[in-house]
Amino acid sequence: MPIAPDLLALYRYTPEGGSHNLIVRHGNWGCGTPDADGAFFEQVGKETFIPIAETAKITATAPIIAGAAPKPISLHELIGWVTAHPDSALPFRYHLGADGAIDTLDEIYLP
Template identity: 85%
Template structure:
């Protein structure tokens, strides 16, 4: 009888183990995973948006272009024209003088004069300005020199002949007048022709 009871116990124990195993198999997933456990997540893949944001853009890395000095199609400013030059090249005219005074020093007739030329843009015509340069000097004048005069030495604007003594008298009474004259020197170095140039007031 004891052997029978032991056999029944063994059979019941085997049935219990089989029941436990069967119950576990029924509750398990079809893929063998444990019930209630979270499914493994797929590995994260970097999105294209995040990659683009991470890398600096090519346009941002390039330096801005330098502005050009002159835009295309725009003409450069034209430089101003040079100022007009004087109508004479020499500061001293070769045949002009400004009459200052008279002196008989050395036993001869001498005119104290200053040399010069017409001011820039002026000509030896009415209304012109004769500008002197340098120091005063004297030039001898011949007794027989041909002299013509106009106003203010004589009345009127037309040149008229006068004698050397008439000229000396007027210059002595009106020193430093600065009247312009055109002159010519003879072979002896003395003035043989002297013509006053009329200047309007």
Template identity: 80%
Template sequence: MRAVRGPRRTRGRAALAALAVSASLALTACGPAGETAGPAGSPGSAGPAGSSAPAGPSATAKAPTPAASKPTAAKPTGTKKPAAPGPSATCDHKMPIAPDLIAVNRYTPEGGSHNLIVRHGNWSCGTPEDGAHFEPVGKETFIPIAETAEITATAPIVEGSAPKKITLQQLIDWVVAHPDAGRPFRYHLGADGAIDTLDEIYLP
């Protein structure tokens, strides 16, 4: 009987050892890949079971400091230009158009008569001797001039500042050769409405 029990015990111990190996392999196969079962059935890790790195304090974004508003520099006020001098006390602009002054621009024989194309006006301020200039006003118009009109002229129509008598044809030739020259003249109308006297005003 003892010879029989020996082999049975050996086979029983071998079976228990095989079961233990099978159980160990089963536990290893069921765990996550790359992990081995640690103590108390918890997965192995570098630190203690259930421990994790303490979370640091949550970073709170620092509120941006408002930029200091720069004071607006006041722009330096430019020096005002002196106002242009106004007309002198002796300047009279109450009558913008003189009744006997014209600027002669061109000539036309339309209508079968001699006609001067002119603009009426007046002196800017003072007199020609004071440096005043003739200021035409309004649109161009034409005035007939008689063939017998008495005409005097100065420079640049004739030489010198002293008035000299010229004929109507001499006046016409100069005006045609110098259109829109605007030379100032003092004129007078005859009974027929045509110019009978025409005198150029010398401008220094």
């Protein structure tokens, strides 16, 4: 299965190396046991670390915040939620800045 260049499933957070790092798996939309839209996020490969910038622009939906409409949250709010809910594998669209750290992270709402 091909890996989408801008999609990941978020598993955990670690401050290893003195920076903020997300533990993720890459993947793509697949077919099989579908969600309400007839698709699901199929993860590919092993878990990897990706650094995230302290100033990253992050939007979240349910279950991180109430409702399906994306709302901005801080990195510390994301870290708090991921720490309390490890291995959730929520899908996100991301972008890397010039320094190789995530500078934009948008949760993809799955009903």
